[in-house]
Amino acid sequence: MSFSVSERQRWMAVLARASLDELRTCLDAASPLPPHRRLRGPxxxxxxxxxxxxxxxxxxxLAEITVTRCAVSLEGGTVGHAYLSGRDAARAELAAILDALLQDDATKPAWMAAVIEPLAAIQAENEARQRRKAAATKVQFMTMATTR
Amino acid sequence: MAYVAVKGGEAAIANAHGWMAERRRGDPEVPALSTRQVEEQLGLAVDRVMAEGACHDRGLAALAIKQAQGDLIEAAFLLRAYRTTLPRFGHAAPLDTGAMRVQRRISAVFKDLPGGQLLGPTLDYTHRLLDFALAAEKEAPPEPAAEIPGDAAGRLPRVADFLVREGLMRREADSGQEPPDLTRDPPDFPASRAARLQNLARGDEGFLLSLGYSTQRGYGNNHPFVGEIRQGKVAVRFTPPELGFEIEIGAITVTECEMVNQFQGSKSEPAQFTSGYGLVLGRGERKAMSMALVDRALKAGELGEDRTAPAQDEEFVLMHSDNIEATGFVEHLKLPHYVDFQSELEVIRRMRSTAGTSATGSEA
Incomplete structure (x- = not known):
């Protein structure tokens, strides 16, 4: 297994921001998920x-937030974890399975390409769109002294 | 509780609940409201319920609003009650609002704010006129919001930092102390700033608005300016013990307000600005501003100001800000108090009879 903590943090963050629909769209186009065993939850x-x-x-x-967690193991013994805001059990389980698959050198590249990179691209575009909308409301206030 | 349980009335109570359910649904000819519609189209109500229910979950808040027929205090109550059924996994790292992906960011004190002033989605600068187009049977979709190339995301400097750097405002620092948690321990007086801020963050918006307003009208005036308001998404980061490193578990929208207030200075300190801080879930801007005003007013003690106004009275503010506790205590008065009242009746009758008949005679 060759991945850094920061790499894993990145794919876990991408999975945490993805909706169930977005996840399923990526998974529908990918090869089927291998069997897994639930260790905890969702x-x-x-x-x-x-x-x-x-x-x-x-x-x-400040306040609490609902979170759903899940831990799974794959046949080779790799353990995947997920902690996602919200109450979507199916989403947490899929994220945990993907976390396990992404830790395995043999399966990582395919799942990065099939799931993480497309989701990251959607998220980057969403953020860019928000930024462009915000930029369109950028205002230059002038005091009377400067307009005189 | 000062009342004694009564027996009976089960059938009447069940029928009353049935009638309430019928009321909730309204005219069955009108399509039922989905919780998704509430979530998407009554977003500010959802935000308020999450803030006062002290639990971030848009879907649950929307359900609570539907169930409570739009009574937002009842909805916050439902959300608070639900959260008690869930285990706590731990606490998140403090939200890093410096790294917020801002949708709105304004300052009323510096017009040339580094990073710029972004109005974002706001009602400021509009006339409050009813828009009858929204009442039309077939509502036209709004024009998509305008877009222009924006600056790359980055950390935005804070207005407070400029004042701190010039030595005109005290620098806040993290003492590293574990904050008290009002959901587990009752408040303790004098309260720490952390306890006050938690209390205010989940306090009733109307109560905080009135208190904030009272400070502006002279009851503990401290001349506030909006140093900065920012609104946008922040990542929620948590370190699961089984992983041992921090992960992002999602992103939420919050609103932050920092007020800049005047302070006359004292024997030991030169004249300087002080600040009040507000942070709330969602887009509750009015609440964030009110929270900041009250937070500043509550600093009266530590700044050596006379505590003469309600907003400066920590015990008064903190003990009465929670609308769920308040509604519970006020509304319990409706429940049977027959035994209590019977004893009051007997006491009054006895007092009157021992005072003699002259008192009775003088009554008109």
Missing amino acids: ETGLIMLRGQAAAVGDRFN
Whole structure:
């Protein structure tokens, strides 16, 4: 297995941001998923969100968020994990299976190409569109002194 | 609770609930509202319920709004009750609002803000006129929002940083202390800033709005300016113990407000600005602003200001901000208090009889 923690963090983040529909669209076009065994969950619970006073000071508890987690193992013994905001059990299970497949050198390239890169591209485009919409509302305020 | 349980009435109660369900559905000829419609088209109501229910889950908040017939306090109550059925997996890293993917970011104090002023989706600068087109049977879809090439995403500097750098405002620092959690421990007085901020973040918007407004009208005035409001998506990061490294579990929309307030200075400190902070789930901008005003007012004690106004009274604010506790205590008055009241009746009758008949005679 050759992957860095930051690589794994990236694919887990991409999976966390993807909707079930987007995931299924990628998976429908890919080869079938191998059999897996559930080690835990999928189960829904809460994580406490935190903020910081004035964004940089003391931490405070803001509110909770629903989270669904799942752990699975593949036939070779690789264990995959997922923690996703929301209550979608199917999504968490698919993300855990993909996390396991992406840790295996033999299966990683195919799943990166079939799932992670297309999802990352969708997410990048969504963010870019939000940024373009925000840019269209950029405003230049002028005080009377400068307009005189 | 100051009332004694009563027996009976089961059939009447079941029928009353049945009637309420019929009311909730309304005219069956009108199509039923889906929770997806609530989620998508009543988004600010969803945001408010999540903030006051202190639980981020858009689908659950939408369901609660539908079930509560649009009574947002009841909806927040339903969400709070539901969260008690779930286990807690842990706590997230503090939201990094510096890395927010901003949709809106404005300042009322610096017009040439590095990174620019982005109005985002806002009602500011519009006339509040009813739009009858929305009432038409076939509503035309709005024009897609305009797009122009935007700057690459990056960290946006904070207005507060400029003032801090000039020495005109105190630098906030993370003491690294574990914050108290109001969902597990009752409030303790004097409260820490962390406890206050948690309380305000889930407090009733109307209550905080009124308190904030009262400070502007002179009850603990501290002359506020909106230093900065930013609204957008932030990543939620969590370290699962079984992994041992931080992962992103999703992204949520939040609104942050930093107020800049005047401070006269004291014997030990030169004149400087102070600040109040608001952070809420969703697009609750009015709530974030109100929270920042009240947060600043509650700093009166530590800034050596006289605590004369309600908004500066920590115990008053924190003990009355929660609309779920408030509604529980106010509305419980409707439930049977027969035994309680019977004893009051007896006491009053006894007092009157021992006071003699003259008192009775003088009554008109």
